[in-house]
Amino acid sequence: MDGAATAKNGGFLGWIERSGNKLPDPVFLFFYFILALIAISLVADLMGLGAAHPTEIDPDTGAARIIAAESLLSSENIRRLWNEMPETYTHFHPLGYVLIVMFGAGVAERVGLFGTAMRAGLRNAPRALLTPLVVFVGMMGNHAADAGYVVLIPLSGIIFHAAGRHPIAGIAAGFAGVSGGFSANLIPGQLDALLFGITEASVETVFGDYAANIAGNWYFIAGMTFIFLPVIWYVNDRIVEPRLGTWDPQFADAKLAGPQEDRPLTEGESKGLRWAGLAVLAVCAVWALFVFMPNAPLYDAQAAPEARLAPFYKSLVAFFMVLFLAAGWAYGKATGVIGNHRDLVKMMTGAMEDMAYYLVLVLAISHFVAMFGWSNLGLILAVFGADVLGSSGLPAWALLAAIILVSAFINLFVGSASAKWALLGPVLVPMLMLLGISPEMATAAYRVGDSATNIITPLMTFFPLILIFAQRWDRNFGLGSLTAMMLPFSIGLMIAGLAMTIGWVVFDLPLGPGADVFIETPTTIEPAGAVSTG
Structure with a gap:
């Protein structure tokens, strides 16, 4: 029996894989969540469950307005479901954010810009610096969506082999950079648009209109890049590669996978990279002009100092679309x-x-x-949870550390970053806001947990593909071998992510332009726990 089969049939990893494989497709998973939500809303309505609204006062009594749970089977909610279905779908904030960015990023990926940039970044790299370069390119390659997995990771194995190092160590470093450092980057991108769209919708289920700042985690994800990189470098070169030992070519099986060829850049590709770089500079210059020119359209001089750059922040979704589109077009023409x-x-x-x-x-x-908001359960759970956590006396860093650990555990079973955040966000974001923790900080904590365990769960979409890449160099390399190899990375990233998050909160560092760890609690009264209105 080979290593993969052994891993599947026993042990904790085998249990994870068997349990996760029993889960339905995420589309149907959320359909079942909706059915469960309907049942819970009905029970809560019958019980008369409610909560004191944190921001609204009843004009008749002068006390906080009580918001009661509403059954999703009420006539009003059934009518709303069917009549407002087009608006519910098209007005979902992440949809527009992601599609706009993908108009540009999809072009840059299809013309080959991302793949060529990765190859250019790794060719002729010094042997001792191969690991940090592979990891850094992998983190930056997150903007390339799937290209980071299908181009960089197999290419890393080839380059490590050409440098006289163990090729599977190159695959490990590339996988850790692309997937373990999934949220780490120097600039926001489509993942930020996706997650902050869900964050925006989560805030609005309780507090009404809210405009998400796609750059709200910019400084934080840049910090992740510089903190995660040395961690992965150390684990790969000091733990993983020595454990792999010397690569024996007799175990290689070139038939199992055909990774990208490590060939020199063509004259056209080099020219394309230069043109793409000029296009990026041109777009950045135009946006800078929109901010600093007289009567600048992306700078509101009449607003309060902290809100003057709000038009610029709101324009970043369009900025990244134009940036990727211009770079992709320039590369494609060249x-x-x-x-x-x-x-x-x-x-x-x-x-x-x-x-x-x-x-x-x-x-x-x-x-x-949407239905979570209609039921008022989001508000009730947020107020009740805030009351419990507030009375517990736990500091903010401890609460956020707990969120990281919960997110990391759920990630073992549900791989989609958006699906997990759509499930957790509507409760966690308003609850933490009632405790004075910003939506941006809640999103940042979730991202740390989501990244750390990507590389050890067999349920991650690309996990089998990485196994095939490794088996090109060692046909006996099984699923258990891959998981055991990536586990030290996961532990290191989790420790580093927790330490970074705790430090960020303790020192109250800005998370991005216009985004802080703490906010003024959005309430005119002290949050109250869930109460009965029956």
């Missing part, structure tokens, strides 16, 4: 992949085809989030 504007439109259309599954998933997620 390499001949894009001949005319029709080719560009075809690639933008293809990018939307890649989003087809996401469009179906959003149908389920958007209705779950």
Whole structure:
């Protein structure tokens, strides 16, 4: 029996895989969540469960207005479900954010810009610096979506082998950078648009209109990059590679996978990278002009000092779309992949085809989030949870550390970052706001937990693919071997992520432009626990 089969049949990892494989597709998972929500709302309504609204006062009594749980089977909510279905779907904030960014990022990926940039970043790298370069390129490659997995990780094995190092150590470093450092980056991108769209919807279920800042974690994810990189470097070079020993070519099996060829850049590819770089500088210059020119459209001089850059923050979704689109178009023209504007439109259309599954998933997620708000259960759980946590005396860093651990555990079973946050966000975000912790900080804590365990769960979408890449170099390398190899990375990233988050909270560092760890509690009264209105 080979290693993969052994891992599947026994032990904790085998239990995780068997349990996770029994879960339905995320689309149907959220359909079942909706059914459970309907049942819970009915019971809560019959019990007369309610909570004191944290921001509204009853004008007749002068006390906090009591918000009662509402059954989703009421005539009003059934009518709302069917009549407002188009609005519920199309007004779901992450949908617009992600699709806009993907118009640009999809083009940059399809013309080959991301793959070429990764190869250029790793070629001719010094042997001793291979690991940090692979990890850094992997983290930056998160903007490339799937390209980081299918291009960088196999290429890392080839480059390590060419440098006389163990090729599977290169695969491990690439996997840890791309997936373990999933949220780490120097600039926000499509993942920020996706998560903050859900954060925005989560706030609005309780507190009404709220505009998410896509750059709300910019400083935090940049900090993750510089903290996670040395951790992965140390684990790979001091723990994983020595444990792998000397690579024996007799175990290689080139038939099992065909990773990207490590070939020099062509003249067209080099030219394309130069043109793409100039396009990036041009877009940044235009946006800087929009902020600093007289009567700047992206700077509100009439607003309070802390809100003057609000138009700039709101423009960042469009900025990243234009940035990726311009860079992709410039690279495509230089390499001949894009001949005319029709080719560009075809690639933008293809990018939307890649989003087809996401469009179906959003149908389920958007209705779950909306119905959660209609039932008032989000407010009740947030107020009740805030009351319990507030009376516990736990400091903010301890609460956020707990969120990281819970997110990391759930990630072992549900791999989709958006699906987990759509489930957790509507409760965690308002609850933490009632304790004076910002939506941006709640999102940042979730991202730390979501990243740390990506690389050890067999349920992660690309986990089997990474196993095949490794088996090219060692045909006896099984699922258990891969998980055991990546476990030290996961532990290291979890410890580093917890320490970083705790430090960020203790020193109250800004999370991004205009985003802080703490906010003024959105209430005119002290939060009260759940009460009975029956």
